[in-house]
Amino acid sequence: YVMNNSLFFVPMKKILLSVIATVVIVGGGAFFGGMQYATSQTPDMGDLASRFGNFDPSQRLGMSGGPGGFARSQADGGFVSGEILSMDAESMTIKLPDGGSKLIFFSDVSKINKMTEGSLADLATGTTITVTGTSNDDGSVTASTFQILPDMSLHSSEGAGEEGSSFSTPPVSPTVE
Known part of the structure; x- marks a missing residue:
């Protein structure tokens, strides 16, 4: 007791x-x-999937700093990758990997990047690019940076390692500002 x-x-x-x-x-x-x-500190995987959902694995590799890519993301949402279908002095239309298209506007602060610094003259129909910028209310994007990518067929593993195969990984030393 x-x-x-x-x-x-x-x-x-x-x-x-x-x-x-x-x-x-x-x-x-x-x-x-x-x-x-x-739980409150864990990122929403649905949000992550929506940001990268229209890219195939080789394009995701490019976005993460792999061959032909760069490790940079834009918080303001305008990230697009695809082939240039048409363009004029103010805008371009890009074919998306899912078959859709996206209208891209140039701006005074748009940068065109490739293995070396590029210019508007480096962008042409058929060129595969990645665009970062600001999403507009109508679904278009006002670009701040363009990244010219190597031909996407280089990323295919089909025929890789076979004798006579043309598959190769280009040397990469991208400069992103």
Whole structure:
């Protein structure tokens, strides 16, 4: 027995059970709170998939800094990759990997990049490019950077390693500002 306030005697088992119950309740609450915090810090994979959903694996490799690519993302949402279908002095239309198309506008701050710095003259119908910029309300993109990519057929593994195969990986030393 333990004396409590000199008037009551409390059995030791009751005190021990109370301490254990308190520890379990506080520990469980702390664990639950930690799990909720960790869940709130995990990126939404649906958002990630929507950013890269229209690219095949070789194009994703290019976006991550692999052959012909660069490791840079734009938080303002306008990331497009595909083949130039048509263009004029103010805009171009790009064929997307899923067969759709996207209208791209040039801006005063648009940069055209390739293995070396490029210019508007380097962009032509049939060129495969990646565009970063700002998404517009109508679904078009105002470009801030263009990346000219090597011919996408170079990324195909079909025939790779076979004698007489034309598959090769071009040397890469991209400069991105």
